[in-house]
Amino acid sequence: xxxxxxxxxxxxxxxxxxxxxxxxxxxxxxxxxxxxxxxxxxxxxxxxxxxxxxxxxxxxxxxxxxxxxxxxxxxxxxxxxxxxxxxxxxxxxxxxxxxxxxxxxxxxxxxxxxxxxxxxxxxxxxxxxxxxxxxxxxxxxx
Amino acid sequence: xxxxxxxxxxxxxxxxxxxxxxxxxxxxxxxxxxxxxxxxxxxxxxxxxxxxxxxxxxxxxxxxxxxxxxxxxxxxxxxxxxxxxxxxxxxxxxxxxxxxxxxxxxxxxxxxxxxxxxxxxxxxxxxxxxxxxxxxxxxxxxxxxxxxxxxxxxxxxxxxxxxxxxxxxxxxxxxxxxxxxxxxxxxxxxxxxxxxxxxxxxxxxxxxxxxxxxxxxxxxxxxxxxxxxxxxxxxxxxxxxxxxxxxxxxxxxxxxxxxxxxxxxxxxxxxxxxxxxxxxxxxxxxxxxxxxxxxxxxxxxxxxxxxxxxxxxxxxxxxxxxxxxxxxxxxxxxxxxxxxxxxxxxxxxxxxxxxxxxxxxxxxxxxxxxxxxxxxxxxxxxxxxxxxxxxxxxxxxxxxxxxxxxxxxxxxxxxxxxxxxxxxxxxxxxxxxxxxxxxxxxxxxxxxxxxxxxxxxxxxxxxxxxxxxxxxxxxxxxxxxxxxxxxxxxxxxxxxxxxxxxxxxxxxxxxxxxxxxxxxxxxxxxxxxxxxxxxxxxxxxxxxxxxxxxxxxxxxxxx
Numbered sequence: 001x002x003x004x005x006x007x008x009x010x011x012x013x014x015x016x017x018x019x020x021x022x023x024x025x026x027x028x029x030x031x032x033x034x035x036x037x038x039x040x041x042x043x044x045x046x047x048x049x050x051x052x053x054x055x056x057x058x059x060x061x062x063x064x065x066x067x068x069x070x071x072x073x074x075x076x077x078x079x080x081x082x083x084x085x086x087x088x089x090x091x092x093x094x095x096x097x098x099x100x101x102x103x104x105x106x107x108x109x110x111x112x113x114x115x116x117x118x119x120x121x122x123x124x125x126x127x128x129x130x131x132x133x134x135x136x137x138x139x140x141x142x
Numbered sequence: 143x144x145x146x147x148x149x150x151x152x153x154x155x156x157x158x159x160x161x162x163x164x165x166x167x168x169x170x171x172x173x174x175x176x177x178x179x180x181x182x183x184x185x186x187x188x189x190x191x192x193x194x195x196x197x198x199x200x201x202x203x204x205x206x207x208x209x210x211x212x213x214x215x216x217x218x219x220x221x222x223x224x225x226x227x228x229x230x231x232x233x234x235x236x237x238x239x240x241x242x243x244x245x246x247x248x249x250x251x252x253x254x255x256x257x258x259x260x261x262x263x264x265x266x267x268x269x270x271x272x273x274x275x276x277x278x279x280x281x282x283x284x285x286x287x288x289x290x291x292x293x294x295x296x297x298x299x300x301x302x303x304x305x306x307x308x309x310x311x312x313x314x315x316x317x318x319x320x321x322x323x324x325x326x327x328x329x330x331x332x333x334x335x336x337x338x339x340x341x342x343x344x345x346x347x348x349x350x351x352x353x354x355x356x357x358x359x360x361x362x363x364x365x366x367x368x369x370x371x372x373x374x375x376x377x378x379x380x381x382x383x384x385x386x387x388x389x390x391x392x393x394x395x396x397x398x399x400x401x402x403x404x405x406x407x408x409x410x411x412x413x414x415x416x417x418x419x420x421x422x423x424x425x426x427x428x429x430x431x432x433x434x435x436x437x438x439x440x441x442x443x444x445x446x447x448x449x450x451x452x453x454x455x456x457x458x459x460x461x462x463x464x465x466x467x468x469x470x471x472x473x474x475x476x477x478x479x480x481x482x483x484x485x486x487x488x489x490x491x492x493x494x495x496x497x498x499x500x501x502x503x504x505x506x507x508x509x510x511x512x513x514x515x516x517x518x519x520x521x522x523x524x525x526x527x528x529x530x531x532x533x534x535x536x537x538x539x540x541x542x543x544x545x546x547x548x549x550x551x552x553x554x555x556x557x558x559x560x561x562x563x564x565x566x567x568x569x570x571x572x573x574x575x576x577x578x579x580x581x582x583x584x585x586x587x588x589x590x591x592x593x594x595x596x597x598x599x600x601x602x603x604x605x606x607x608x609x610x611x612x613x614x615x616x617x618x619x620x621x622x623x624x625x626x627x628x629x630x631x632x633x634x635x636x637x638x639x640x641x642x643x644x645x646x647x648x649x650x651x652x653x654x655x656x657x658x659x660x661x662x663x664x665x666x667x668x669x670x671x672x673x674x675x676x677x678x679x680x681x682x683x684x685x686x687x688x689x690x691x692x693x694x695x696x697x698x699x700x701x
Contacts, residue, residue, distance in 0.1 A: 006671070009635060113674045
């Protein structure tokens with residue numbers, strides 16, 4: 001991976017580990033186009049036919065690139081994972097400015113901290129979560 | 143008439159004639175008249191008036207007890223006697239050496255100016271060494287008017303190389319160079335052996351032993367060679383590096399780093415004033431002496447034939463150069479030895495000193511012409527009075543009557559060898575030349591072929607010791623608690639603080655202190671990451687490269 005310690009060891013590794021525990025095949029460093037040194041998305045996976053790109057970011061600088069990469073991969077969802085909440089607010093502000101200037105598309109973008117992203121994965125993973133939800137519904141249904 | 147009276151008359155007339163009473167036109171006529179008519183009353187009356195005047199002057203102590211010198215022929219005028227008659231000597235007599243001793247303010251520099259101004263119109267070249275003053279540059283207008291080039295050469299502009307032996311035997315030259323270095327720099331005896339080895343090696347490297355070399359090693363090469371020879375005797379090597387290094391720093395590469403410098407034979411075709419003002423004492427001593435030896439050796443190698451004077455070497459304030467010291471081996475110096483044999487080489491030496499005390503006793507007998515002016519101590523009067531053959535009456539006279547510009551001389555050549563007294567006419571010194579004129583005067587020397595050693599263009603002696611050692615294991619500068627945390631971070635990177643508290647069995651406050659110290663020392667780095675969906679962000683720790691090295695070199699010892 002091209003990132004440093006915080007990116008690779010602290011943020012990407014737990015996300016990959018969590019997704020693999022849930023049974024998904026996660027493509028790490030997924031190239032967005034052919035070539036010798038193409039831009040890569042940190043993680044790419046398909047969940048129930050929906051293409052999801054996960055990007056771990058330590059700053060607001062590369063948000064625009066993340067959008068471009070997600071559109072190149074024709075993703076349905078871009079999940080931007082940041083280390084802490086202060087950065088999440090800044091990234092969200094930056095995204096509003098970027099998407100407001102660009103053409104509206106079907107790409108859904110979510111910005112989460114690492115802990116929230118892990119929770120989101122565990123809650124919205126269809127292989128397990130649907131059953132859990134179904135089980136929950138069944139359990140909660142009188 | 144009483145014949146006895148006539149005899150006394152002629153004795154008195156002879157005395158008066160010796161004191162210059164008959165030097166004018168009338169006096170010469172009177173002398174001839176009395177020779178043909180010794181009893182003529184008118185001639186006697188005229189002569190008697192002159193004799194009585196002189197006798198009155200003598201009774202009043204105004205007549206020096208010196209006879210009028212019979213030095214009437216020769217190209218060079220030393221000065222005027224007390225009756226304003228010129229005292230002449232032959233130019234070639236200067237080959238036998240001229241010594242001038244007088245204390246400060248006695249008129250030595252005026253004497254030099256007066257003599258050298260005449261040499262501007264005569265054949266021989268002149269080397270004049272001025273260690274302190276800048277007065278001899280005033281000769282430049284005189285030489286310009288005579289259309290004879292005079293070079294004013296400050297020592298910084300000199301292109302010098304002690305080890306260049308063009309036209310001389312390399313072995314003899316190296317021995318001379320070592321002796322000069324040892325004496326001038328005050329090196330120990332063993333250093334001389336090291337220097338000989340170094341010069342031998344460098345001469346071999348530059349192909350000097352073949353006698354056809356055009357490039358020669360410099361003292362900078364010798365310094366670097368000594369520096370590279372670490373197996374040599376440490377004390378002697380250090381002495382050479384210290385003193386030779388300091389000498390080379392004061393010399394500067396611009397002056398001394400010439401693999402081909404101005405050779406003595408080329409320089410001896412020009413009249414040059416070497417201005418050594420501002421040079422360090424070793425530079426002031428070594429540069430002139432090396433040139434002299436080179437000139438001597440080159441002339442001696444050409445063969446000694448009693449030829450005319452070709453080069454006059456004048457040393458102002460030469461007390462140090464002609465010092466009464468011995469060589470490192472306690473032998474006669476090569477310089478003293480050379481002064482005895484330069485006469486046949488067409489060289490003249492003229493040392494000018496302030497006192498005979500400390501002046502080389504071996505050089506003094508080889509100076510055939512001795513001049514001394516006002517002296518400052520009894521020893522000088524006794525010594526020089528004896529050397530010049532002064533009787534007690536003359537010695538008493540010179541003690542009290544020598545004034546600035548007045549000198550006593552004695553010439554050991556020719557038919558008149560008695561001491562005499564003379565006065566140097568006061569010269570009207572011209573305005574000093576401008577800096578542009580001085581630069582322009584150096585043009586003939588700058589056209590001579592020279593080669594600069596580019597590798598020493600920005601040379602420094604690097605007196606700072608170079609200490610290098612293989613990297614060793616990092617000493618455990620960290621405490622045991624710090625090492626415990628560091629090992630935990632290296633073993634489990636990217637974990638929150640609470641994890642390390644459990645691992646190291648340290649409480650949170652203590653661990654926070656240690657963490658700050660390790661961060662400050664550059665062993666670890668902390669990141670704020672929200673590992674949980676809610677609540678405050680956790681602090682995770684990242685080990686850095688120094689921390690990895692420290693943990694690797696100081697592994698945990700099994701208890």
